[in-house]
Amino acid sequence: xxxxxLRWRWREPSVLPGFGPALGFTLFYLSLIVLVPLAAxxxxxxxxxxxxxxxxxxxxxxxxxxxxxxxxxLAASAVNAVMGLIVAWALVRYEFPGRRLLDAxxxxxxxxxxxxxxxxxxxIYAPHGWIGGLFAPFGIKIxxxxxxxxxxxxxxxxxxxxxxxxxxxxxxxxxxxxxxxTLGAGAWQRVRTVILPAITPALVTGFSLAFARAVGEYGSVxxxxxxxxxxSEIAPLLIIIELSQFNYAGAASVGLEMxxxxxxxxxLINTLQLLLSRRGKR
Amino acid sequence: MRASAPxxxxxxxxxxxxxxxxxxALTILLPLVSVFVEAFRKGVSVYLEAFKDPDALAAxxxxxxxxxxxxxxxxxxxxxxxxxxxxxxxRGKGLLLTLIDIPxxxxxxxxxxxWVLLFGANGWFGPTLDxxxxxxxxxxxxxLLATILVTFxxxxxxxxxxxxxxxxxxxxxxxTLGAGARHTFFWVTLPNIAWALAYGVLLCNARAMGEFGAVSVVSGHIRxxxxxxxxxxxxxxxxxxFVAAFAVASLLAGLALVTLVLKTVLEWRFSxxxxxxxxx
Numbered sequence: 001x002x003x004x005x006l007r008w009r010w011r012e013p014s015v016l017p018g019f020g021p022a023l024g025f026t027l028f029y030l031s032l033i034v035l036v037p038l039a040a041x042x043x044x045x046x047x048x049x050x051x052x053x054x055x056x057x058x059x060x061x062x063x064x065x066x067x068x069x070x071x072x073x074l075a076a077s078a079v080n081a082v083m084g085l086i087v088a089w090a091l092v093r094y095e096f097p098g099r100r101l102l103d104a105x106x107x108x109x110x111x112x113x114x115x116x117x118x119x120x121x122x123x124i125y126a127p128h129g130w131i132g133g134l135f136a137p138f139g140i141k142i143x144x145x146x147x148x149x150x151x152x153x154x155x156x157x158x159x160x161x162x163x164x165x166x167x168x169x170x171x172x173x174x175x176x177x178x179x180x181x182t183l184g185a186g187a188w189q190r191v192r193t194v195i196l197p198a199i200t201p202a203l204v205t206g207f208s209l210a211f212a213r214a215v216g217e218y219g220s221v222x223x224x225x226x227x228x229x230x231x232s233e234i235a236p237l238l239i240i241i242e243l244s245q246f247n248y249a250g251a252a253s254v255g256l257e258m259x260x261x262x263x264x265x266x267x268l269i270n271t272l273q274l275l276l277s278r279r280g281k282r
Numbered sequence: 283m284r285a286s287a288p289x290x291x292x293x294x295x296x297x298x299x300x301x302x303x304x305x306x307a308l309t310i311l312l313p314l315v316s317v318f319v320e321a322f323r324k325g326v327s328v329y330l331e332a333f334k335d336p337d338a339l340a341a342x343x344x345x346x347x348x349x350x351x352x353x354x355x356x357x358x359x360x361x362x363x364x365x366x367x368x369x370x371x372x373r374g375k376g377l378l379l380t381l382i383d384i385p386x387x388x389x390x391x392x393x394x395x396x397w398v399l400l401f402g403a404n405g406w407f408g409p410t411l412d413x414x415x416x417x418x419x420x421x422x423x424x425x426l427l428a429t430i431l432v433t434f435x436x437x438x439x440x441x442x443x444x445x446x447x448x449x450x451x452x453x454x455x456x457x458t459l460g461a462g463a464r465h466t467f468f469w470v471t472l473p474n475i476a477w478a479l480a481y482g483v484l485l486c487n488a489r490a491m492g493e494f495g496a497v498s499v500v501s502g503h504i505r506x507x508x509x510x511x512x513x514x515x516x517x518x519x520x521x522x523x524f525v526a527a528f529a530v531a532s533l534l535a536g537l538a539l540v541t542l543v544l545k546t547v548l549e550w551r552f553s554x555x556x557x558x559x560x561x562x
Contacts, residue, residue, distance in 0.1 A: 010373045011372035011373070012371035014369070014370055015454060016450060016453050016454065016466075017457065017462075017463035017466070019372075021362070022362040022363075023366040023370075023372075026362050026366050029362075030378075033427070033430055034381065034384055034434060036400070037396035037397060037399070037431065038396060040400050040405075041395070041399060044399050083301075083305045087302040090299045090301075090302030093298075094295055094299055098303075102303060102306055104545075104546040105306065105311065106310070107542060107545065108538065111542050112313075112314070112492070112534075112538040113493070113494060113511075113535075113538065114390075114494045114495065115492075115513075115531070116492070116512070116515065116531040118494075120314070120316045120317050123316060124312060124313065124316050130316065131312075155309045155310065158305075215389070216388065216389025217390075218498075219494035219495050219498075223519065235389075236390070236391035237391075243395065248398070248399055248402065251398075251399075252395065252399055258392070259388075262387070
C-alpha cells in the first residue's frame with residue numbers, strides 16, 4: 001500500500017464519511033446560485049463590443065450616479081468611523097443605565113428591512129418631517145437631495161464600525177493605559193499613542209465593510225434620494241432604468257462597472273492597511 | 283472575559299456617553315419609532331384597515347412562501363459546505379471560502395439583475411424556456427432565486443468558523459467505534475452546532491423576508507401576485523397611502539425586533555456554542 005502515498009493528492013485521507021456528497025452538493029448549489037449568474041454579469045456587457053461597453057460606462061448620467069454613490073458612501077463611512085468609535089467606546093468602557101439594551105439595538109439596521117428604513121428616513125427628513133422641519137427654515141433641504149443619500153447611508157453603516165471595533169476595545173489591556181497614565185501621559189496622548197494604533201486595523205475593516213454595503217445600497221436610499229437625473233440618482237437605480245428599457249447589455253455594464261470600482265477601492269483600502277500595520281511594527 | 287471592566291463614568295465620560303447614545307437614538311431608534319408613529323397616526327382602526335386589503339394579505343403570504351423555501355435550502359447548503367470544508371482537508375478550500383462570501387459584496391440590485399440576464403425576455407435562457415412555457419422572471423421562482431442569492435452565505439458563515447474550532451475528534455471517535463454516517467451527524471455533530479445553526483437561520487430568515495432591491499428587479503410589481511411585503515410597502519408609499527404603507531412596514535419592523543431579541547438571547551445564553559464572530 002505504498003503506491004498511493006506517492007501520488008499527488010488533492011485531499012488528505014479521512015475516516016469520516018460524506019465528503020463526496022457534501023462537496024458535490026456545495027459545488028452544484030454554488031454554481032447554480034452564484035457562479036453561473038455572475039458569469040452572465042461578466043459576459044453580457046460585451047454584446048455591442050468594447051465600444052458599446054465604453055459608451056455606457058462613460059455616459060455622463062452614469063458617471064454622475066457613480067460619483068454620488070461612491071462619494072456619499074465614502075463620506076458616510078468616514079462619519080461613521082468617528083461616531084461608531086464613540087458609540088463603541090461608550091458601550092465598552094462605561095456602565096450606564098440602558099447600556100445592554102442599546103448594545104443590542106446597534107444591530108437593528110442589520111435586521112430592519114431596507115424599504116422600511118427607507119420610507120421612515122424619507123418621512124423624518126422631508127421638509128415637514130421631525131428633523132427636516134428643523135432645517136427647512138434655514139433653507140436646507142435634506143430629503144430628495146444628495147444630502148439625503150448621505151443621511152441614509154450613515155444610518156445603514158453604523159453597526160459595521162461598532163461591531164468591528166468593539167471586540168478590540170474590550171480586549172485592549174486597561175493596564176497598558178494605566179501604565180501610560182502613571183508615566184504622566186495626558187488623555188489625548190494616551191488615545192494617540194496607545195489606543196488608536198491598537199484599534200486602527202479593526203476600524204479600517206469596519207470602514208471597508210460599511211463602505212462596500214453603502215455603495216450598493218438601494219432600499220434605504222431610493223425613497224429619500226429624490227432620484228433626479230444627474231443630481232440625486234444612485235448607481236443601482238441606473239441599472240434598473242437600463243433594464244426597464246430592455247437594455248440588458250447596458251444594465252450589465254453599469255453593474256460590472258460598480259463591481260470593478262468597489263473591488264478596486266477595497267483593494268486600495270486593504271493595501272493601505274497592510275502598509276500602515278507594517279509601519280506600526282517597525 | 284473582559285480585560286477592562288466597564289467603569290463608573292465621570293466628567294468627560296458622560297460627554298462620550300451622551301454623544302454615543304444621542305447618535306444611536308438619532309440614526310437607529312428614531313426611524314424605528316417613526317414607523318409606529320406614522321402607522322398609528324390615524325388611529326388603530328385605520329391601522330387595522332390596511333390588513334383587510336387582499337393585496338396586503340397576498341403580499342404577506344408570498345413573503346412567507348419565499349422564506350419557507352429559501353431559508354431551508356440555504357441552511358442545507360450551509361450544513362453541507364461546512365461539513366466538507368471543516369471536516370476534511372483538500373486543495374482549493376481557500377478559493378471555495380472566498381466564492382461563498384461573494385453574495386455579501388454584491389449590490390442587491392445586481393443580485394436581481396443577474397437573474398434577468400439569465401432568464402429575462404432577452405436573457406440567455408429566457409426565450410428557450412418561454413417556448414416551453416416556463417416563466418421565471420416576474421414569477422415566484424424569480425423572487426425565490428433572487429432571495430436565495432442575497433441570503434446565500436448566512437448559515438454557512440455561522441457554521442464554518444464554529445465547526446473549524448470544534449475540529450474532527452468527536453466525529454472520528456464515533457466513526458472509529460462503528461457509528462454510521464447518519465448516526466454520527468445527528469448524534470455527534472448536530473448537537474454541537476444546533477444553536478449556531480439556529481442563529482444562522484434566524485439572520486437568514488430576517489434578510490429573506492425583508493429583501494427589497496434584488497426582489498424589486500425580478501418581481502415586476504404585479505399587485506396581489508408578485509409583490510412581497512417590502513414591495514407592497516413601496517407600492518402603497520408611492521400611492522401616497524402613507525398610513526397603509528407604514529402599517530405593513532410596522533409588521534416588518536416587528537419582525538426585525540423579534541429577530542433582534544432572539545439574536546440577543548442566543549448571544550447571551552449560548553455564547554460558548556456560537557462562532558467567535560457572533561460573540562461580543
